[in-house]
Amino acid sequence: MTNYTFGSDNHSPVHPRILQYMEKINTGAMKAYGYDPVTAEAEKLFKTIFGAETEVYFVFNGTGANILSIRSFLQPFQAVICADTAHINCDECGAPEFINGVKLLYLPNTNGKLTIDQIASKLHGRGDEHHNDPAIVSITQSTELGTLYTLKELKEITEFCHSKKLKVHMDGARISNAAVALGCTFKEMTTDVGIDVLSFGGTKNGLLMAEAVVFLNSGAPVWIKHLRKQNMQLMSKMRYIAGQFLPYLQEELWKENAQKANSMAQYLRKELIEAGVEITRNTDVNAVFCRIPKQIKAKILPLYFFYTWDEDADEVRLMCSFTTQEQEIDDFVTLIRETTT
Amino acid sequence: MTNYTFGSDNHSPVHPRILQYMEKINTGAMKAYGYDPVTAEAEKLFKTIFGAETEVYFVFNGTGANILSIRSFLQPFQAVICADTAHINCDECGAPEFINGVKLLYLPNTNGKLTIDQIASKLHGRGDEHHNDPAIVSITQSTELGTLYTLKELKEITEFCHSKKLKVHMDGARISNAAVALGCTFKEMTTDVGIDVLSFGGTKNGLLMAEAVVFLNSGAPVWIKHLRKQNMQLMSKMRYIAGQFLPYLQEELWKENAQKANSMAQYLRKELIEAGVEITRNTDVNAVFCRIPKQIKAKILPLYFFYTWDEDADEVRLMCSFTTQEQEIDDFVTLIRETTT
Amino acid sequence: MTNYTFGSDNHSPVHPRILQYMEKINTGAMKAYGYDPVTAEAEKLFKTIFGAETEVYFVFNGTGANILSIRSFLQPFQAVICADTAHINCDECGAPEFINGVKLLYLPNTNGKLTIDQIASKLHGRGDEHHNDPAIVSITQSTELGTLYTLKELKEITEFCHSKKLKVHMDGARISNAAVALGCTFKEMTTDVGIDVLSFGGTKNGLLMAEAVVFLNSGAPVWIKHLRKQNMQLMSKMRYIAGQFLPYLQEELWKENAQKANSMAQYLRKELIEAGVEITRNTDVNAVFCRIPKQIKAKILPLYFFYTWDEDADEVRLMCSFTTQEQEIDDFVTLIRETTT
């Protein structure tokens, strides 16, 4: 039987306390579409955590969060600057272009990240009617390559962007892993460094299916609810989405889960190194990138599913989640050792 | 405290057996995006129920199901024929036009329904490059007005449509209520009468958030998975969506819930009539439309939430769900009696 | 050989003075995309004619003008209220929905026109995220049925619309015919009665291909040039489009041509009546609608091309243009007389 642990953090199940909470609120009729007391409580909680000006809008999935974030701050004749590795560029089947109509100006990433110089390089000729005018810079924290922007880097980027009339969107599909790794609060990593809008991810860290668009420093557009509805991201029984964030945030389940995932990645990295496997990138959060030659991969893959990152370079990605077990790692590394020798 | 029972069937909670099942499958890592054994089992079950040619694609919500259904069978320069009361026309904030690019040719409904003559009236001048060519007829079963197409009517419509090279989409947000009322199986009401694609709704009848696009007689387009992904309707932890349909369909929970809702509507209708309230439409399924004068409504609404259907005609809509209690109905009607006199 | 005179006013050729003017400006290199002195002169002329606040943007065709007008004042989650007969609803292959993403709320026309009561009927439940919020009312002057709004009606509509925060768009594909018929200036029929944005048509009245979006009382959106470019309506050699409006407006060619077309329609109407043909609508401008039974039509159509308006009612549309000749009308009516008897 194949083990799917290292395939992705979204291969993981739901944390039991989340399902328990869903049972707890599963009583009686409540108004739909977010006009219920559970959602109201969750909305209030986001203000407590991210700052009083915060507005939160719950959506179904990460792509939905990113698309709504982008649509909130730009028109179809404008552009989003992002890294070539960005989820919005690689993994959303062109939804940014299809739904939002916009152009993505994607740049070669530097260790999964964008630099200010790169952003600046895309700001020539603004206002020319033949070009899409950049309006948003989208960064991912932690990045698709398992790396991190420091708080200082984030602040410098937002300051630069705001000075150029650009909004900053953070794709926080793995924001909890980032916060744990940086040892900071969500607010310190978003509101305080000047992020305008955040895709706050929960699904990859123990929630059933719960993502949110969080407006921090610029407010939400007046028509945000229409945008969400037209984007097919408005759920009727919202209490079961919004409600998941209550135990997740109040009981610091996000931290507990992310710490588990991150530390498992460190353990996996250490074990792989000891087994002689070449690590190819930093392991800032819960992803380990390493080199597994094709002939070895062919033998392991039927037993342990994971994704190849770079076919030519034999680079693969191993993700850990809050349910990854040391024993699974030990078994996996043992198999690699056995296969290699 | 306001009672939200009669507001909508999506104000209802989740059936406990659904949450229990979600706990049951909440074990270990599984591949995401539908490549897991739970989803595979659900897909197989849909084939059992709707016929061997069936293909099912799970989505987040009813709007998502309708938009994907439509996109599957038409190009943006084509048109959808529907009733003016259709959910796609009234309640999706223009997602059919925005996402699919298409024109809706909406016609004045006949008791919530479309007739063949009406459809035929929109088939002039086909092929003219100045006009959107009709490609799909979309009908709702049961309708937004709580009425039903008979199996004979459905068959006549699909036969007419197919003879005119039109596909037929059924918005089945309340398909269980319809099947129970007609005393037929899902297959008899869809595949057997020639429906091409169905939005199969579960959320309004006890599921947490689970809808499906079901291709019946025409197959799905080759690129259906790309369409779903680009439409932001692909969930990573699909087992928790697809899985809900297992107990729902296997244990006939759909029937149990819909019977409860429909019979509560009959009881409500009877009690309202006895209380002298004017009923304005047939009560074929779980909705009761009646006349409540403004001054009475003003007193009741703070205690019992429901939607006004026609402001000018004092017509309101009272929905029953699988959790509606006789006691709630009794209390509600008593209040009306007291307020009226 | 078929005579195409009565098919449409866009079947007509270009007025010779227009081609002469194009030759006149056909000298030397000029900056492209509207940054040339001919376009500057035309822009100035529109200000002279429509008022100092006017902004004009030239486009290729009437559909391009309507789509850009609409896009200028609404977002995709909003709606346009129009008559069912509106060109934007019937004859643009769904470009309003496809390009602008919006919903058209079309209403049964009253003699080709919208009434305030009808507009008001579509303003229920504004702000509800499930519905497209109406943002623009689009009227056609003269209408697709050859009728006219009076100046008083126009003023009442714009006042009502503005009080409801709705912009008013006028599709002026035949605005010259309307101005001539009402005996007023363009400004009196647009700026002065409160129109916000106008599709100013020239092609149907003697220009080669020249239409313009004219912003009157509300200014143009900041990004109007990007919208035009992204809508594929920006021409490089703009002098040849913009320039046509110079002789057209300065030498009152618009009036001369429209008077000719309108008076030919009156003559045609008179002759048809004398020949016993049933006229079905008012002939306010250059269109005559009348009843020609199928068997007669079958004989005439190979010789004189025209469009059937209502197949069931045997109603046809006969358009006159600035090149329609009395002799053509005489011959046509003679043929009808001969065919009828």
Place this chain on the structure above:
Amino acid sequence: MTNYTFGSDNHSPVHPRILQYMEKINTGAMKAYGYDPVTAEAEKLFKTIFGAETEVYFVFNGTGANILSIRSFLQPFQAVICADTAHINCDECGAPEFINGVKLLYLPNTNGKLTIDQIASKLHGRGDEHHNDPAIVSITQSTELGTLYTLKELKEITEFCHSKKLKVHMDGARISNAAVALGCTFKEMTTDVGIDVLSFGGTKNGLLMAEAVVFLNSGAPVWIKHLRKQNMQLMSKMRYIAGQFLPYLQEELWKENAQKANSMAQYLRKELIEAGVEITRNTDVNAVFCRIPKQIKAKILPLYFFYTWDEDADEVRLMCSFTTQEQEIDDFVTLIRETTT
């Protein structure tokens, strides 16, 4: 007074023979929207020139031609592979993304061109629902950098693409300059080397405003006319667009004009070299790229308008057209000499 000769080839006027031809066909009413004898003759002529299977659809401008070409062969969840310098990527204000919904996979150009290796690098993971599947490769001939694909290169690209189920689109905004430079016919450079769809440009080479989408080896989609109409590219008085191609192609005006433009570019290049100006790229057709330091540019620009290509590298683009005069070049180079010393 500023001289605009070197700004762009679309700064040029219309060739007098074109306007003469427009006068010649300016007689009497003709059916609109392309159902006229002039258009029929032009359509036939394209078949003669490009091959019997050819279908041609006239549009307003180059962007309109490119967008319709792309829309003809791909769905919004697919992708176009192109060079970063492609007009569709840089100069259409995101119309490919906005109108077609697609993603552009743009690659760093090699001298304005794409290589097969580059195209191949974008073909990983096809069929994965998370990614836009490449469906079209778009190349520009001659390129935006004034360079050329050889016939051999073109054939190799189309063969590779077809083997990978990719269609090939050629943006031929300057196709005449390319054909003249390569000394081949249009057919040899398009149909014969396997191009599927061509944006055939005329405006930059002496036409008033006339571009065409030409389907060569794959036929046009069944709904092409609807696509053109919905894309707002259908003109009513089509005879004046289509008709321009008659003298242009029959009398080899295209060759005469392009030869003039190309030879002027050679002359300009030679003179610039003699004046000590650094040439930065090949001059295969009618564009000369060279280095003009900022302080010199500042003095020349008020007298001779041209575009800066690369601000940092002091690279500018000087375009020649069919109306460029030796005297203008002499004066321009003299001014550079004077300013430099």
